[in-house]
């Protein structure tokens with residue numbers, strides 16, 4: 279059976295698009311992979327693959343800086359190859375690699391550069407990094423000589439779906455086309471119950487779910503954050519929209535790079551406020567860059583009304599942020615797909631929440647997961663905290679191989 283990725287190739291991707299995803303087995307420039315073509319690994323660092331010399335040259339200008347740093351560190355013995363050990367030891371080793379490379383370059387790594395170091399191929403069982411074979415279906419799980427019999431027990435189908443989604447997403451800009459300004463959103467006469475009804479009302483594609491194309495799924499994923507929060511405001515016992523001029527602060531505990539990628543989607547949440555509002559989105563996570571900017575907002579519903587939008591991000595774990603001088607008290611805390619980061623415990627996370635004592639919105643990928651999180655939080659937290667679990671439902675698009683998480687109300 280062929281992997282669903284066989285022979286796929288994207289032409290004319292610009293660097294900002296192809297850098298949005300890194301995988302050690304795919305050509306970094308055109309996301310090509312084939313069982314019949316041997317990829318060329320970078321001659322210098324051996325950490326990034328290309329389908330041809332031409333694509334290696336295309337990427338050279340961007341890659342040369344980190345490539346030379348890696349080569350120098352290997353020569354000096356400061357970046358070791360991992361030999362064998364537990365997952366935790368391997369992860370610590372990879373994080374140490376990120377740290378020494380950042381020190382060498384005197385800057386934080388870009389998303390794809392960090393992925394390059396963290397996604398270095400290793401055996402699924404012992405984490406050894408040499409003489410590896412790759413699962414021919416999901417292309418994401420590797421085995422060493424000693425463990426090649428074990429190629430069975432891994433989440434192969436889920437990994438295939440994940441990879442297909444990530445690769446398709448490289449092609450599509452997450453920001454919906456400019457004409458989708460959501461000027462009429464929200465409108466009390468047209469309540470939205472599902473993402474599909476939101477689409478019908480505000481994007482007017484009037485297509486049934488069966489005919490959604492891949493960009494529709496990406497855009498629905500993009501909008502799912504602010505719409506989840508909007509859904510919470512419909513019950514004032516859960517989340518209140520202030521009726522005076524106000525600085526509204528949202529903390530987003532960033533668990534994936536999509537949180538940052540979808541930043542501009544939060545503009546739509548400004549449309550919910552009834553008085554001029556300064557919306558401050560603060561993202562906190564160990565994989566973010568330190569940033570501060572004022573993202574673009576629409577003229578008609580935002581600028582003319584006196585709304586403003588500010589964004590800050592901090593590269594640290596949430597409990598460290600809460601105890602730092604950077605901390606600003608939020609009106610709501612959001613964590614999509616609650617997964618603890620490395621080096622973070624539930625006790626630390628929940629203690630950090632108590633400092634803010636404000637509503638927490640978490641999402642989970644299934645009902646079962648949501649229950650699990652709820653009971654974990656219940657066990658730790660003595661204080662009753664309003665917790666809203668909006669559930670993400672997975673829908674399979676008939677027309678593509680991809681499966682994307684999308685927002686829906688239950």
Ligand SMILES: [Zn+2]
Nearest residue numbers: 305308329333
């Ligand atoms: Zn290529």
Ligand SMILES: [Zn+2]
Nearest residue numbers: 320322323345
């Ligand atoms: Zn290189």
Ligand SMILES: [Zn+2]
Nearest residue numbers: 401404422425
């Ligand atoms: Zn092994």
Ligand SMILES: [Zn+2]
Nearest residue numbers: 413415416434
């Ligand atoms: Zn597999």
Ligand SMILES: [Zn+2]
Nearest residue numbers: 575576579580
């Ligand atoms: Zn606007």
